[in-house]
Amino acid sequence: MPDAYIVGAGQTEFGTFPSESYRTLFAEAFEAAVESVDGPIDAGDVDEAVVGTLGVGGRQLGLSAPAVTEHVGLHNVPSTRVENACAAGGFAVRQAVQAIESGIADVVLAGGVEVMSDMSGDATKYWLGVSGETEWERLTGTTFSGVYAQMASAYLDRYDATTEDLSRVAVKNHANGAKNPKAHLDFACSLADATDAPTVADPLNLYHCCPTSDGAAAVLLASGDVVGEYTDERVRVAGVGAASDRVGLADRDSYTAISASKEAGTRAYEMAGVGPADLDFAEVHDCFAIAELVAYEDLGFCDPGEGATLLREGVTDPGGDLPVNTSGGLKSKGHPIGATGTGQLVEAFDQLTGNAGERQLDDPTYGLAHNVGGSGGATVVHVLEREAAR
Structure with a gap:
């Protein structure tokens, strides 16, 4: 069973951002995660994506994972939404680890996003x-x-x-x-x-x-078989x-x-x-x-x-x-529900x-x-x- 390693992680600021959407926040976190990787990595390297979100406010409750992953160029990549309330982001990372350990994927994106400030x-x-x-x-x-x-x-x-x-x-x-x-x-x-x-x-x-916050966070994980392609400094799950x-x-x-x-x-x-x-x-x-x-x-x-x-x-x-x-x-x-668990791992x-x-x-x-x-x-x-x- 291959080990799972975190090779990159990034997040937005957590706060109140009336000019941002759940897509733009997720894109910012994804880009920050990519930039934190030591070696070259791009969207084409990602085999699977898991996104944690509660969907506060009812925005894009159906297909919310593909809605954000396609926005960052992850086309034709299996994208799954995880909802476990405030633990959605942490469970997204757990599912990413399981995908790697099962041998289904070598590189997985685990992310989380929530917009909470645009309601009464x-x-x-x-x-x-x-x-x-x-x-x-x-x-x-x-x-x-x-x-x-x-x-x-x-x-x-x-x-x-x-x-x-x-x-x-x-x-x-x-x-x-x-x-x-x-x-x-x-x-x-x-x-x-x-x-x-x-x-x-x-x-x-x-x-x-x-507080109730807006924000997104993303973690990039790689299997032990390919982690050396992305970093020499290894953080193992x-x-x-x-x-x-x-x-x-x-x-x-x-x-x-x-x-x-x-x-x-x-x-x-x-x-x-x-x-x-x-x-x-x-x-x-x-x-x-x-x-x-x-x-x-x-x-x-x-x-x-x-x-x-x-x-x-x-x-x-x-x-x-x-x-x-x-x-x-x-x-x-801060606590943007879907992003909290991934933010902890950042x-x-x-x-x-x-x-x-x-x-x-x-x-x-x-x-x-x-x-x-x-x-x-x-x-x-x-x-x-x-x-x-x-």
Whole structure:
């Protein structure tokens, strides 16, 4: 079975772009990915394409993958849309890896795109809500901030954590995002800013919630049989894990953990032959501040209930033992649903190839990307490894 390698990755800025369309955003990300490849690569090299998108606003729900891939010159290339809510982009990469490992393709494009800023707030809440449980969440008026607020309330009640710890997540990620030219909310904030903000859904306030963003990201993967044609600096997809769970929060066994994340992480670690202690950094799905604390625990960075301690002690800061969300995370970098998972892998690729600019860590070897759909109905985890140059 051939290994899959990331040979190029790129993204647009995440933000609000009224003059752009889903096609132009995707084209920009694709071009950035092509330009990041060491050797020559063009559209004719791509054997298959997978595109993650929710289709917010209803634009081109049918044949949305061919609609963007033909725009960048991928004619007669099999193009497939993946929809798994906020994890669509991560699952697109997983499907690309599977295509390579199966031997069907040597070079695969995995991309994601979303336009979310051209609707009213009420319409946006509707499109976000379609990824929740329909009868007992969305149709009864529950928003995703409300769902995660329930998780946060349960967590704060059960463990030694406070709303100030939720604000610490925002402070850390905004500090990272302030160094990221692609970030939507590219500014730092103080703990007071992040603590005293208006309430969105108690106990979550404005600084505990990610923005809704426009953007696209793209990752080019190649099999071990041909990777040498494109680069000598190899970033291998060492492990992939995915799992699903009940879509509705009320049907789950726990409000303070996401079982799909635990299972996906376990599978990715087993495939890679590494564990949490081997990681040099991680990009985790922090759509709300509570989601980052829960991710620390689900992915084995610490025991249940110790996420806040990890944060307070600076372990997940850029200078800590396990930096988390050097990109700024969803909280600062932004959350264009279909592009989020691929965007996480762009950051991981940049870190492992030494191209993360001001955010660059010191000689990382292993990185993890964790992408969650909805409030935990689906999760995908990738472990990447930088191999020695050949």
